[in-house]
Amino acid sequence: MPAGFYAIPIAKINRETSDAVSITFDVPSLMAGQYQYKAGQYLTFSAIIDGEEVRRSYSMSSSPVTGEQITIAVKEVEGGKMSTYLNRNVKEGDVMDIMPPMGKFVLEPSASAANHYFLFGGGSGITPLISIAKTALQEEPNSYCYLVYANRDEDSIIFKDEIDALAATYDNFKVIYTLDNPKGAWMGHRGFLTKETVSEIARQELGLNYPVAQYYTCGPSPMMDV
Numbered sequence: 001m002p003a004g005f006y007a008i009p010i011a012k013i014n015r016e017t018s019d020a021v022s023i024t025f026d027v028p029s030l031m032a033g034q035y036q037y038k039a040g041q042y043l044t045f046s047a048i049i050d051g052e053e054v055r056r057s058y059s060m061s062s063s064p065v066t067g068e069q070i071t072i073a074v075k076e077v078e079g080g081k082m083s084t085y086l087n088r089n090v091k092e093g094d095v096m097d098i099m100p101p102m103g104k105f106v107l108e109p110s111a112s113a114a115n116h117y118f119l120f121g122g123g124s125g126i127t128p129l130i131s132i133a134k135t136a137l138q139e140e141p142n143s144y145c146y147l148v149y150a151n152r153d154e155d156s157i158i159f160k161d162e163i164d165a166l167a168a169t170y171d172n173f174k175v176i177y178t179l180d181n182p183k184g185a186w187m188g189h190r191g192f193l194t195k196e197t198v199s200e201i202a203r204q205e206l207g208l209n210y211p212v213a214q215y216y217t218c219g220p221s222p223m224m225d226v
């Protein structure tokens with residue numbers, strides 16, 4: 001095993017969409033301290049694929065404060081080494097080489113905070129954002145979370161049931177889906193996120209004033225440029 005990595009077994013694999021899985025890990029209790037994390041952090045994986053060592057990072061979709069086991073979600077990239085391997089080849093009980101959590105794209109929750117979090121996600125970029133949303137909703141009862149989540153079509157929305165359940169549970173959470181290419185009747189937003197669509201969503205749907213919010217964005221590079 002490469003230096004800095006530890007062997008962690010896979011507890012559960014859940015197919016989220018036709019091209020994305022979530023993978024839950026059973027961190028041994030002796031290593032629990034090393035694998036404590038903050039919402040927004042990621043794990044780095046090492047695997048031998050076709051005879052070569054491949055290292056890639058995946059953000060936690062689980063929240064550190066809700067009692068969930070540590071979970072990532074991986075969207076298969078066409079021709080992608082690790083994402084294809086994680087979607088098609090690993091199974092429950094397999095042991096993976098994983099580095100402890102890292103990353104500065106984090107939420108540091110505070111019970112007395114009253115923030116407006118504006119979360120923009122595209123595709124697999126939802127993973128750190130749903131972790132941040134769950135954490136803020138649990139730890140900051142006076143804060144608001146607005147998630148704008150862009151996808152190709154309805155079938156490719158990862159965690160739709162979980163996100164809709166959060167929206168049904170918390171009055172201070174609102175989600176707006178936008179689809180590039182909806183398949184059937186779709187009453188929601190359409191098209192890529194641009195500066196204009198983002199401003200319109202913020203003002204009309206959420207009644208938000210830009211300067212008062214904190215922003216977390218995670219998605220493909222054209223979206224990050226917005």
Ligand SMILES: Cc1cc2nc3c(=O)[nH]c(=O)nc-3n(C[C@H](O)[C@H](O)[C@H](O)COP(=O)(O)OP(=O)(O)OC[C@H]3O[C@@H](n4cnc5c(N)ncnc54)[C@H](O)[C@@H]3O)c2cc1C
Pocket residue numbers: 042054056057058059060072073074075076077078079080081082083084124125127128220
């Ligand atoms: C901090 C961090 C956190 C991340 N978190 C997640 C996560 O939670 N979930 C997740 O699914 N991914 C996440 N990623 C992306 C992930 O690390 C890999 O880059 C991705 O899975 C592709 O790796 P691969 O080995 O399958 O593809 P590779 O073999 O590296 O690439 C194959 C081909 O696909 C292209 N390609 C690579 N990535 C993408 C992409 N995202 N979209 C389109 N084309 C691409 C490459 O240019 C290349 O042509 C994260 C990346 C970072 C840096």
